[in-house]
Amino acid sequence: MTHRYPIVIIGGFLVDWTAYQSLATLLETTCRVPVAIAPLTTASWLYASATGSYRNLLELVHATVERTGAAQAAQRLNFVTHSAGGIVARLYLGEDDYDGVAYGGHRRTATLVTLGCPHRSLLSWTRRSMDFVNERYPGAYYAQTRYIAVIGRAIRGAFPGTLEAMAAYQSYRLVCGDGRVWGDGVVPVESGQLEGATNEVCEGVQHVPNRPAWYDTTLPRWARHLQ
Numbered sequence: 001m002t003h004r005y006p007i008v009i010i011g012g013f014l015v016d017w018t019a020y021q022s023l024a025t026l027l028e029t030t031c032r033v034p035v036a037i038a039p040l041t042t043a044s045w046l047y048a049s050a051t052g053s054y055r056n057l058l059e060l061v062h063a064t065v066e067r068t069g070a071a072q073a074a075q076r077l078n079f080v081t082h083s084a085g086g087i088v089a090r091l092y093l094g095e096d097d098y099d100g101v102a103y104g105g106h107r108r109t110a111t112l113v114t115l116g117c118p119h120r121s122l123l124s125w126t127r128r129s130m131d132f133v134n135e136r137y138p139g140a141y142y143a144q145t146r147y148i149a150v151i152g153r154a155i156r157g158a159f160p161g162t163l164e165a166m167a168a169y170q171s172y173r174l175v176c177g178d179g180r181v182w183g184d185g186v187v188p189v190e191s192g193q194l195e196g197a198t199n200e201v202c203e204g205v206q207h208v209p210n211r212p213a214w215y216d217t218t219l220p221r222w223a224r225h226l227q
Contacts (some may be wrong), residue, residue, distance in 0.1 A: 003116070004033070006039060009038065009082075009085075010040065015083070020099075023036070023209070024067045030223055052129075053128075054098075058088065060102065061173045065092075079109060082114075083115070094136055110146065115150050116184050116215060119193070123175060139197070146227065149193050150221075153182045154204050154205055156182045157169030157182075174226065200222055
């Protein structure tokens with residue numbers, strides 16, 4: 001498949017940007033467009049968590065978008081995001097002031113793909129930013145942007161249960177309040193879907209990057225939506 005617009009990857013909570021290099025290579029080969037990775041590090045995520053603000057992450061994303069757009073002479077681009085990176089992207093698309101910044105990135109966004117993103121979560125440190133984005137830009141908010149929400153259905157939480165099922169139980173309970181649901185091992189299926197988006201539920205796909213059953217294994221299913 002060949003696409004028109006370059007791709008920017010935004011990684012997930014506590015995951016260093018280098019973990020997405022194999023995904024970038026796969027996307028470049030499959031989509032035949034340049035791919036950049038926003039340089040979010042474990043340290044930048046820890047700072048965001050400690051301050052309760054994603055502003056530092058948004059600045060890194062904005063710098064990557066500006067650099068990529070200039071290098072490719074591209075007026076629009078596609079975002080491929082993982083986990084909490086999807087919330088960062090939705091904030092970046094927005095017009096309203098968020099901790100002193102407002103990028104209005106929707107004007108430059110062709111497609112937003114979220115992989116295992118908790119679009120709704122009860123986690124205390126995420127609530128401020130998540131509530132902001134869901135109140136200001138609910139669902140697939142910008143009509144000119146194509147929203148694709150991909151979530152894995154691999155593990156049902158259980159307690160007691162196997163170590164894998166109990167770990168999922170604890171994560172699901174923290175995210176949605178119910179540990180006995182299906183999800184990708186970290187994010188419940190329901191939380192990973194976005195109202196108004198094209199929602200793809202992928203059987204057997206798990207949350208952690210660079211594992212045998214990660215989201216890159218279903219790339220043809222969701223990359224076809226990129227523009």
